[in-house]
Amino acid sequence: MSLTDASAPTTTRRLSTSKAMVEAIAAEMDRDQDVFVMGEDVGAYGGIFSSTTGLLDRFGPQRVVDTPISETAFIGAAIGAAVEGMRPIAELMFADFFGVCMDQIYNHMAKIHYESGGNVRVPIVLTTAVGGGYSDGAQHSQCLWGTFAHLPGMKVVVPSNPADAKGLMTSAIRDDNPVVYMFHKGIMGLPWMAKNPRSVGPVPEEDYEVPIGKAAIARPGTDVTVATLSLSVHHALDVADELAGDDIDCEVVDLRSLVPLDTDTILESVGRTGRLLVVDEDYRSFGVSGEIIARVAERDPGLLTAPPVRVAVPDVPIPYARGLEDAVLPTADRIRSAVFGVMGR
Template sequence: MAQAAAERELTMSRAMVEAIATEMRGDDEVFVMGEDVADYGGIFDSTQGLLEEFGRDRVMDVPISETAFIGAAVGAAQQGMRPIAELMFVDFFGVCMDQIYNQMAKNTYMSGGAVNVPMVLMTAVGGTYNDAAQHSQTLYGTFAHLPGMKVVVPSTAYDAKGLMHAAIRDDNPVVYMFHKRLMGLGWMPAPEGPKTPVPEEDYEIPFGEADVKREGDDATVVTLGLHVHRALEAAEALADDGVEAEVIDLRTLVPLDTETVVESVRKTGRLVVVDEDYRSFGLTGEIVARVAEGALSDLEAVERLAIPDVPIPYARPLEREVNPGVEDIAEAVRATGA
């Protein structure tokens, strides 16, 4: 396996930047634009070092107007360029949702295929660091619900690089959602796991292929982003009690690898879905529904963990209360009877 063969380890932010730089060297039509992506290198290090190599014509700081620069990226993509536009926080989507959903996602369809929109909308998601209700959401389900956009969510440096290469090369709009806690920032320590061996050569991770991060026979835990690592920690704790949980990292929501999830549930009979998005009308319900459609006779028990339907609190104890933790995941697995 390429991942095992690599000798060096990268943080997720460095892996993302490496993929972007490789694509920019190979194609002059690839460029980066967004708030604080040039001089600052992205507030979560998502573009660190790109300005020094590629200059301001291809790494562009923009005014604080998401409506303007997302719209400009859509136009550039339709003219044959491959922009990477960073929406600093996914929470800011409300400012530019017309450009995202009515333009970026729909213009290929509305033009009868006359134009493609080969752009990456890169955005930071997630809480756990007390940034309150307008800077702490994931909103995976919001973007996955709306047709016309591919949606990817890496959880490790290896996946982050491979998914970024695939996203930039794709002829369709891709929403690339990275969790702040996984980036490897000095001021926001990452959990064990996101920093992984990463090959120096470029590679793609195909969209729509989930990754079984840990095999097990007693219960299936389906999740993504930060909660992959919380689920793995919970699985190790459960193993001490003789319960072997299988942990599936979806990696992409659109397209969604339903087959891998269904096959796992057919083996284990128990399903736990963990999400940092809101509980109602979201990912947890969608996964449960697809499993019910594909393996209802094998399904013995279901548990869902997600953010309750409340704004994410600023106060640290309250934020921890609403965000599923390692112990919550372990308890949910036990609740299935595993």
Template sequence: MSSQEQQATGRTATMSDAMVEAVAHEMREDEEVFYMGEDVADYGGIFDSTTGLLDEFGRDRVMDVPISETAYIGAAVGAAQAGMRPIAELMFVDFAGVCFDQIYNQMAKNTYMSGGSVSVPMVLTTAVGGDYNDAAQHSQTLYGTFAHLPGMKVVVPSTAYDAKGLMHNAIRDDDPVVYMFHKRLMGIGWMPAPDGPKTPVPEEPYTIPFGEADVKREGDDVTVVTLGLHVHRAVEAAESLADEGGPDAEVIDLRTLTPLDRETVIESVADTGRLVVVDEDYRSFGVTGEIVASVAEHDPSALEAVERLAVPDVPIPYSRPLEDAINPDAAAIAEAIRTVAE
């Protein structure tokens, strides 16, 4: 648990509850905030991302939409440019493929292409990740895809504490924010989460600034940089190695990809000299390569050993054994830590 989470007192919350709490607060404070997406009203979001919002705010502000991502993402862009603050949920990040023009050519670019005469203060929430056998069109993370494209801020919470603070900040931001939540971390009944995402969460609102990574576990021997689900797998690996008397690993949760906190990573590697980067996205042209390049460009001599763990460049398999084989688990992370430590 990070130092920030330790400072939070009182009740604990799941990641989905923390997200909903932040959204509800912002909707109470600002009537221009509304939520739209598929199955977000009566159903409460298939990953519990909007549970209870319809009862409090009604159908004018919590809207189920037709199955046309292009239409409702475009509507959200227009509403944002007109002065509202929409939250539009893309049920699975994989579905970006059917509405990418609205995301990249409109949401991300319109402020720039208008010379700053319009802003697009909207949040695009979307579920990411596999580990539950939903095959190639429902299991990707695509972190690197969105982080690669200028004009959008990209955030990836791994705990309830971070989820709430990042959501408050996302809704208040005057730029478009892509808020990517890992479905395995939400704490929903039909998809049990690991222990780590459920954390103490203050009842009062608070923000977590974008561009500030968090050290989830301190260590002296190896720096492990990751995000989302793999924060918890990395901590599990680090703790198991510590119990065995093995290398002492520091685990850094990036939390946001755009902006990216390179400084925290560089400072940690300057102390350890060894780097492991873990990502559930594809290996090529992704987050792992960006992190390694950032360290190498700053001081190549600081990097004594490096390992990258990511999904190989293949579609996500439906088969459970095959999906398990391509998605790095705690054992694979522990082995990478041992390798660079040697």
């Protein structure tokens, strides 16, 4: 089974994003003895953001492995295990920590397949928590997916909801390539953080894949395409619902993965609406928002009836104070203003 549309789940069972992620991991661990989990606090704690809750009890310490705070060593070890045909899931607790282990990620995980002329595969899933909105400061709040997507050799998936979190995790584990699975803390459904209402949603019980590289139309509309990802999908949906009363019909495109990027779905949407707003919680310059606008411009700038607009984190570190952080994040207020702007209102 494969889910290609956001509206596909027909189940009434509702799970949080974190539980949906864990369900996919558990099912794959049941199915394939080569799948195992390693990372900091993935065992008894169950993952700081509940990405591995219950797996230790179910699979034991041989397959759910707490590691030292030693990302270079354990992510490198995951890469070596993958080279030998195992299918590790390694967790980098925060994407912000990539600096201490980026050589393993970028020079090894991402390049071995190419350097080996395709003779060595590296089927690893690197899970990592991203995003801000809860005053965790400049070193624990970044998204950084643009950085990972910039570097060739890694698939990058960014689920926004429980059903996709499960299906994308299943696809990621089964993929023969390295997949960076970036989950936003704000959509995990954590009891200790302001919960987005859509962080709990319907999730089919059976195994299914959400194909990596296929965006979803999270909300169809005719006036403006809002291309976005992860938590920002929900802010965009909230604004879209609100603006429907102002006779502005937003189409929200949930990218779901950055590598590969589903350029066709973006172009088809822009072809229908003629207007493009990109909402991205990563930094503004040299990133996802610029890339998407460039792809539209490269293919057919005539699709656009108005200049494209982007809402992203201005090029500053994520501030601590609540008011300051809210000023730089892509909040509903900023998205709303941008929609009015692109609509010429």
